[in-house]
Amino acid sequence: MAFENLTGRLQMALRRITGKAKLTEVDIEEMMREVRLSLLEADVNFKVVKDFTSEVKELAMGEKILKGLDPGQQVVKIVNDELVKLMGNEAVLVDFRQNGPTVIMMVGLQGAGKTTTAGKLGAYLRKNHQLKPMLIAADIYRPAAIDQLMTVGQKLDIPVFQMGIDVNPRQIVEKGLKHAKEQGYDLIIIDTAGRLHINETLMDELVDIKKISKADEILLTVDAMTGQDAVNVATAFHEALDVTGCILTKLDGDTRGGAALSIRKVTGVPIKFAGTGEKLTEIEVFHPERMASRILGMGDVLSLIEKATEEIDEDEAMSMMEKMMSGKFNFNDLLKQMKMIKRMGAFSGILKMLPGMGALANSGKVDDKQIVYIQAIIQSMTEEERKNPELLERSSSRRNRIARGSGRSTTEVNRLISMLEKQQAMMKKAANFSPEAMEKMAGGAMPSMQNPTAVSKGKGKGKGGFRLK
Amino acid sequence: MGIFQKLFGSKEKRLKAEKYKIGMEKTRRGSLSSLKDVLKQSKKIDEALYDKLEEIFIMADIGVDTVVGFVSELRKEVKKQEISSPIALENIIVDKMFELYLKGEIVNTNIRYNEGGLTVLLFVGVNGTGKTTSIGKLAHKLRKEGKSVMMAAGDTFRAGAINQLKIWGERVGCEVVAKSEGADPSAVIFDAIKHAKEAKVDVLLCDTAGRLQNKVNLMKELDKIKRTIEREIGSSHYETYLVVDATTGQNGLSQAKIFQEVTKLSGIVLTKLDGTAKGGIVLAIRNELGIPISFVGLGEKIDDIDYFDIEDYIYGLFADFFE
Numbered sequence: 001m002a003f004e005n006l007t008g009r010l011q012m013a014l015r016r017i018t019g020k021a022k023l024t025e026v027d028i029e030e031m032m033r034e035v036r037l038s039l040l041e042a043d044v045n046f047k048v049v050k051d052f053t054s055e056v057k058e059l060a061m062g063e064k065i066l067k068g069l070d071p072g073q074q075v076v077k078i079v080n081d082e083l084v085k086l087m088g089n090e091a092v093l094v095d096f097r098q099n100g101p102t103v104i105m106m107v108g109l110q111g112a113g114k115t116t117t118a119g120k121l122g123a124y125l126r127k128n129h130q131l132k133p134m135l136i137a138a139d140i141y142r143p144a145a146i147d148q149l150m151t152v153g154q155k156l157d158i159p160v161f162q163m164g165i166d167v168n169p170r171q172i173v174e175k176g177l178k179h180a181k182e183q184g185y186d187l188i189i190i191d192t193a194g195r196l197h198i199n200e201t202l203m204d205e206l207v208d209i210k211k212i213s214k215a216d217e218i219l220l221t222v223d224a225m226t227g228q229d230a231v232n233v234a235t236a237f238h239e240a241l242d243v244t245g246c247i248l249t250k251l252d253g254d255t256r257g258g259a260a261l262s263i264r265k266v267t268g269v270p271i272k273f274a275g276t277g278e279k280l281t282e283i284e285v286f287h288p289e290r291m292a293s294r295i296l297g298m299g300d301v302l303s304l305i306e307k308a309t310e311e312i313d314e315d316e317a318m319s320m321m322e323k324m325m326s327g328k329f330n331f332n333d334l335l336k337q338m339k340m341i342k343r344m345g346a347f348s349g350i351l352k353m354l355p356g357m358g359a360l361a362n363s364g365k366v367d368d369k370q371i372v373y374i375q376a377i378i379q380s381m382t383e384e385e386r387k388n389p390e391l392l393e394r395s396s397s398r399r400n401r402i403a404r405g406s407g408r409s410t411t412e413v414n415r416l417i418s419m420l421e422k423q424q425a426m427m428k429k430a431a432n433f434s435p436e437a438m439e440k441m442a443g444g445a446m447p448s449m450q451n452p453t454a455v456s457k458g459k460g461k462g463k464g465g466f467r468l469k
Numbered sequence: 470m471g472i473f474q475k476l477f478g479s480k481e482k483r484l485k486a487e488k489y490k491i492g493m494e495k496t497r498r499g500s501l502s503s504l505k506d507v508l509k510q511s512k513k514i515d516e517a518l519y520d521k522l523e524e525i526f527i528m529a530d531i532g533v534d535t536v537v538g539f540v541s542e543l544r545k546e547v548k549k550q551e552i553s554s555p556i557a558l559e560n561i562i563v564d565k566m567f568e569l570y571l572k573g574e575i576v577n578t579n580i581r582y583n584e585g586g587l588t589v590l591l592f593v594g595v596n597g598t599g600k601t602t603s604i605g606k607l608a609h610k611l612r613k614e615g616k617s618v619m620m621a622a623g624d625t626f627r628a629g630a631i632n633q634l635k636i637w638g639e640r641v642g643c644e645v646v647a648k649s650e651g652a653d654p655s656a657v658i659f660d661a662i663k664h665a666k667e668a669k670v671d672v673l674l675c676d677t678a679g680r681l682q683n684k685v686n687l688m689k690e691l692d693k694i695k696r697t698i699e700r701e702i703g704s705s706h707y708e709t710y711l712v713v714d715a716t717t718g719q720n721g722l723s724q725a726k727i728f729q730e731v732t733k734l735s736g737i738v739l740t741k742l743d744g745t746a747k748g749g750i751v752l753a754i755r756n757e758l759g760i761p762i763s764f765v766g767l768g769e770k771i772d773d774i775d776y777f778d779i780e781d782y783i784y785g786l787f788a789d790f791f792e
């Protein structure tokens with residue numbers, strides 16, 4: 001069913017792939033089929049899906065990818081990254097004219113939400129860019145359209161210029177502009193009637209209004225629930241008017257909004273704003289990243305990856321990694337590692353993604369509570385003991401003291417000590433062996449061990465010690 | 470002879486269906502591949518052909534699951550009938566399309582009139598799909614059929630909505646019962662029912678504010694409207710129509726599903742078929758939820774509404790077969 005949570009399909013495919021050391025072409029092919037279905041369910045245009053998945057497939061087959069952490073999640077990340085890239089950069093704002101008023105023209109199909117959005121946009125730009133807006137009512141066709149705009153204007157305290165329904169929209173716009181200049185308004189938003197992109201007469205009207213108004217921005221308003229036809233609509237409006245941006249409305253619904261991707265890919269027009277509710281304040285700058293994960297319908301998987309890649313401070317992770325590899329990993333480091341993990345939240349889910357921690361997670365014994373216990377135990381150690389784990393191995397009285405101090409059993413203390421030992425041993429080997437050998441050694445329990453050289457340095461976007469690329 | 474020739478062999482039938490075709494023709498010109506071209510250009514029935522068919526159906530917004538199921542039905546039929554020539558698929562496709570919609574039932578979407586009493590029609594749907602316009606057009610149509618009609622301005626939320634309906638009332642020449650903006654919609658409809666009964670009107674058409682199906686409070690408001698109508702009218706002479714825009718994609722299914730839970734739906738009004746979208750989501754809605762299509766909107770003028778006819782619709786989808 002199309003209703004069922006959309007992560008389902010991809011996760012099925014992921015499950016099959018997780019645990020494998022390498023992605024084969026067949027695997028990627030299979031993943032791509034799921035991605036394709038997921039995108040189609042999100043209403044991304046068929047043709048766009050086809051092009052997109054074949055591009056992503058090329059990328060996923062690249063060498064770098066196959067060396068990464070968790071192959072399945074990597075593919076999701078690549079897909080998501082490509083989606084974000086395609087969707088363009090955040091906050092491509094309106095270009096404001098320096099001398100004279102900036103003119104924005106709202107265009108689109110019937111029922112897309114132009115009128116409401118015109119008002120919202122006026123208020124938004126007034127607030128954030130200190131402009132003095134005025135609205136022009138150029139929809140003379142839909143019954144009570146002018147009424148609607150007047151009410152919106154009244155609620156927002158934005159003046160509306162109107163001449164009734166018996167005047168040609170071209171003339172209304174001309175007069176409206178003149179009026180606005182005289183009155184010193186520096187932002188003019190023209191609300192045009194909704195129309196079909198195949199209605200030549202009405203499309204010509206828009207072309208004329210564009211000429212008359214010398215509009216700086218022509219914003220195509222598109223309902224986020226639009227299906228396959230979005231491509232036809234956007235292409236036609238763009239061909240006729242050279243649209244400068246797109247506004248996606250009704251995003252507060254439960255649609256996945258694949259139209260955004262289709263429009264962007266086919267016309268190259270950036271999506272600038274999103275309408276997120278019926279209240280006149282509910283408009284925001286479009287966020288490509290949020291949209292990408294919404295379209296992909298894999299928010300949970302993505303946020304996991306995100307957390308793992310972004311919330312760990314890179315340098316911290318790097319030095320941790322070095323320590324681990326050198327075999328000098330002590331209780332202080334373990335505590336730090338625990339804290340890092342805790343910062344990331346959902347312990348057991350993320351654990352698998354950390355080098356060396358896979359075995360721990362798979363033992364099934366560590367839950368979030370466990371972290372607290374481990375912390376308590378380590379905090380009951382002296383600084384010396386933390387630095388030199390051997391001290392504990394030799395002395396049972398030390399172990400008993402720690403158990404008492406932390407309120408945990410001696411068995412738990414012993415388990416922690418042997419866990420650290422095991423990690424040290426594993427790390428030492430990791431420094432000398434290939435990832436494949438590591439995998440074998442850990443009996444597949446460690447998803448994949450990253451080669452230290454693959455950890456990239458450098459801050460900025462996508463920082464994180466455990467890069468997936 | 471296939472069902473397909475039977476249906477579209479007659480010239481009369483073709484002319485009647487022309488209206489749908491006009492609405493859909495532009496899509497095909499703009500679309501990547503037409504069904505007929507695909508069948509003609511294929512040498513044999515193979516995976517590539519099935520892929521192409523999938524593409525065509527998905528491009529009509531029929532939806533992934535319904536399309537996948539549909540194509541697997543096609544495969545079975547091809548095997549059963551031992552067909553090898555692609556062009557012979559046209560009959561099977563049309564046949565199966567009918568089956569998909571009819572599901573072996575006699576689909577009756579006639580309005581259940583209360584002879585001698587009041588019948589209430591409630592229009593619901595997400596924002597901007599064409600509820601108010603459809604009410605205007607349908608009121609006009611029913612009047613031409615000899616019914617007396619009245620409208621209730623149940624959208625008390627959207628700016629200008631009441632006046633929009635009033636203008637339609639003037640065009641149709643019927644009374645519009647309204648309160649002020651912000652009034653309780655159930656109260657408006659309650660008053661309208663009372664008034665319509667007193668005036669001995671045959672049909673009352675009730676407008677409601679557009680609402681997204683995931684807004685719990687707005688859906689509760691709708692539930693209250695429904696209960697008001699049921700209390701006053703009973704459920705046998707009261708129809709609820711979900712108005713769906715033909716450009717709607719997969720979300721149409723979610724709309725139908727959730728609105729159906731709140732107000733049992735009599736059928737769908739599929740609007741804006743005069744554009745280039747084919748509105749295939751209604752086939753998925755019928756296939757997955759069993760809700761039929763009752764009316765189609767074919768433009769913004771007062772006469773641009775019609776009873777849904779599955780033959781015309783399928784003709785519209787595949788009109789290029791008959792050129």
Ligand SMILES: Nc1nc2c(ncn2[C@@H]2O[C@H](COP(=O)(O)OP(=O)(O)OP(=O)(O)O)[C@@H](O)[C@H]2O)c(=O)[nH]1
Nearest residue numbers: 110111596597598599600601602679741766767768
């Ligand atoms: N081309 C075309 N336009 C239509 C059709 N039906 C409605 N419209 C237009 O779609 C726009 C929205 O229609 P409305 O009737 O206001 O829609 P609504 O569902 O009542 O909208 P809200 O009350 O705002 O939720 C108007 O411009 C109508 O003229 C149709 O069949 N074809």
Ligand SMILES: [Mg+2]
Nearest residue numbers: 600601624630
């Ligand atoms: Mg309305």
